Amino acid sequence: MAAVTSSALGLWLPSLPRATSAGAPACASxxxxxxxxxxxxxxxxxxxxxxxxxxxxxxxxxxxxxxxxxxxxxxxxxxxxxxxxxxxxxxxxxxxxxxxxxxxxxxxxxxxxxxxxxxxxxxxxxxxxxxxxxxxxxxxxxxxxQSCISAELAAIYANCRKWEWRGNSINYVVQGSGPAVLLVHGFGASIGHWRKNIGVLAKSNTVYAIDLLGFGASAKPLNFKYSMETWAEMLTDFLKEIVGSPAVLIGNSIGSLACLITSAEAPAGLVRGTVVINCAGGMNNKAVTDDWRLKLLLPILWLIDFILSIPALATPLFDRIRSPDNIKSVLQSVYNNKDAVDDELVEIILTPAGDPGALNAFITINSGPPGPKPQTLLPKINHPILVVWGDDDPFTPLDGPVGKFFKTLAASSPNVELNVLPNVGHCPHDDRPGLVHEKLLPWLASLPA
Incomplete structure (x- = not known):
């Protein structure tokens, strides 16, 4: 219950103050x-x-x-x-x-x-x-x-590029050679959340990773209304303009959902495979209406919507949610491997802090329409789909509506493969990356050229 409440309030974890503050990791200043x-x-x-x-x-x-x-x-x-x-x-x-x-x-x-x-x-x-x-x-x-950022992550950041999309600067990185894969982060994360995966995947693939609009080092336009559909349109244009060849989309949480929308709606030939890692049911908790755990929280969710509609109340709520201590607490609640919640991870979430437009992104993402559900998207996708699911996920549990849907789908659809990872949380690619690579790399290698 506490974890679900944290999801409703705080997993966005967007832009956090760059300046030194009480409770921040010593190396984050x-x-x-x-x-x-x-x-x-x-x-x-x-x-x-x-x-x-x-x-x-x-x-x-x-x-x-x-x-x-x-x-x-x-x-x-x-x-x-x-x-x-x-x-x-x-x-x-x-x-x-x-x-x-x-x-x-x-x-x-x-x-x-x-x-x-x-x-x-x-x-x-x-x-x-x-x-x-x-x-x-x-x-x-x-x-x-001192900085918490490792040399490996610093190298990723050093290679970042900018792409202009609809008047907004979008941050991305490309590394390696081979078939194209595009990594799409989840709620409140960024390119840095793929810190343990980019190098491994780049040994046999051309790896693209992108910061969604409103996250990471990408633009956070003021008064912008975020939606899952907008992110999918951005990914489609990125595939056309930057990648330029059929790609495998790999996403976590809402990044998975954005990948599914893109795969379902993109022109033929842009996407050759999709990997969903603990897929979200929507942009926010409004998408999941048939989970008893969320039904119990409906009064809290209504209260949050009310608070977010009043700027004088939304700002202090946002400040509290984005505090370093809260970030670490929320991360520890969704990671089974607590050692993976290190200072670098906190700094990855912390670094985009204070950007103009961050509060607006927080408000509109949490209070906006949830977008299409996976259940409506999967029938439109015919190419291979790999589903990876950590079974210790308080946000999208395997026994919840979305998890049950993917289990049923894998049992009845020949193009869908499900791999359940024991003792792994909501972000398996960073929680237990080795387990994810064991499933992901052979699957990628098996895809038709």
Whole structure:
């Protein structure tokens, strides 16, 4: 019961304050690198990738290394040296300034950021370069607070790109080569929630992961009315404009539902398979009307809708829900493997915090129409479907209406395969990724080319 209540109130877990706050993980605090912040900088291992915005190199080839932050959130390691543009400033000009606010041009486009010269002390610069070039060292700190983000996740963030969709900036990443797969996160999550899967899948696939509109580092337009259908339209356009080849859609929670809508409605040839991981019944709890657990909570859900309709009440509710302690508590309630709820995961949810439009997204997603149900979508899909379900899920339990539907469907439909994972929660791909990969990788390999 408590878990279901948490779902109604808090699994959105959207944009949380970037600033340091009581109860936040010690390593979640970080400087924004502004002209008033001295020479504080956080430096982790560099992401060496030809497709990323930046790469690390020797001093001499790329003399100054700093950590930047895009306006939409993710950190990335930046360099300022020969051949790079920092608002038209030369390397010499950058050397003579502690901070340069700049639109830093990278190989794949432009990301607004603040470039910091780490130190006038060349020994300090040498140390940073050495750390950046290391392959085994953890993220390190130069004059600032520690980050929880691992080198692996930092590499993912470093490779993020932007796609313009209907006037909104959409964040995505691509890695690997082979058949295309598209990863779609769940409620309140983002690309970072696939931290344990992207590298594994990229060994034999071209992996795309995307932040849905309103989540992660994607735009959160003010006064926008979110819907499952809008997300599905976004995914369809992404497949057409960016992926450009038949793809397998892989989603978790509401990401699964968005994948199902896309698969059911997209033009022929765009989708060749769909993977649903603990699929949600709708954008919010209004979708599930025949679960006795939710029926008991109807008065609470009505109260939430009333509170969300009054801005003076919605804001403090939102602030309470997005507190670091609450985030960790909710995550622990939906993960069976409590060790997986680490500081990095909290920071993944925390990082998009404070973005303009986050409160509006929270309100409209929780109070809007739930969208199509899986039961109406599956009859329209003829391609192979893999269903992966953690059996210890308080939000979409296997014995609930949605779970029962997929169990029945798998027993009667030759194109649907169901795998139930014991002692796994609502987010199996991050809770017990090895179990998911055991089922997912052979299934992907078995699909027709």
């Amino acid at each position: 970080r400087s924004r690198l502004s002209s008033s912040s001295g020479s504080t900088s956080i430096v982790g291992k560099c992401a060496a990738s030809g497709r990323g915005l930046w790469r690390c190199a020797d001093r001499g080839a790329d003399r100054w290394i700093a950590l930047g932050r895009t306006t939409s959130g993710p950190d990335f390691v930046a360099r300022a040296g020969p051949g790079d543009d920092a608002s038209g400033k030369t390397e010499t000009e950058i050397e003579n300034e502690k901070f340069v606010d700049a639109a830093v041009s990278g190989r794949e486009g432009t990301a607004a950021a603040t470039v910091a010269v780490l130190s006038e002390d060349m020994n300090a610069v040498d140390k940073v370069v050495e750390l950046a070039r290391g392959t085994e060292q953890e993220a390190s700190v130069v004059g600032g607070a």
